[in-house]
Amino acid sequence: MNIKLENVGIAVRDLEAAISFFTDLGLSVLGRDTVSGEWTDTAVGLDGNHANIAMLQTPDGNGRLELFEYIHPEAIETEPTLPNEIGMHRVAFSVDDIDDALEIAAKHGCFPLRGVATYEDIYKLSYVRGPSGIIVMFAEELKKTEELKKN
Numbered sequence: 001m002n003i004k005l006e007n008v009g010i011a012v013r014d015l016e017a018a019i020s021f022f023t024d025l026g027l028s029v030l031g032r033d034t035v036s037g038e039w040t041d042t043a044v045g046l047d048g049n050h051a052n053i054a055m056l057q058t059p060d061g062n063g064r065l066e067l068f069e070y071i072h073p074e075a076i077e078t079e080p081t082l083p084n085e086i087g088m089h090r091v092a093f094s095v096d097d098i099d100d101a102l103e104i105a106a107k108h109g110c111f112p113l114r115g116v117a118t119y120e121d122i123y124k125l126s127y128v129r130g131p132s133g134i135i136v137m138f139a140e141e142l143k144k145t146e147e148l149k150k151n
Contacts, residue, residue: 007064008091012132015052015069021108021131022065025101027056048072065091080133090127090135098124098140
């Protein structure tokens, strides 16, 4: 069986704010829609499922996020996910410059959980609390950064 990752779906409190955050980071909106009806009830497993959705794509064309804001049933607020909780954990992005990514995130009121760490001189990493409490990881590969500085 062939299998590939299609997208990561994230329920958000404010679709426009989430789109703004991710497009400022460089993702593009592939499409938007409002979905409802029997097919969504069946696919999602919720009666009366009705949501505004947006599909976003990374600049390299390989990664997609489907963001959705529920109209019905009413969205359920939960405590923000902690890094050690079982279940959906985070969405991670490779970035050319982690400082630039953190500056963009800060413009949206989104800040690192603790700071920026370096993993074995390979990556600079940071977890950010993004829109709707989503944990977003930024990773800057240091060897690529050093190679670019040399050239």
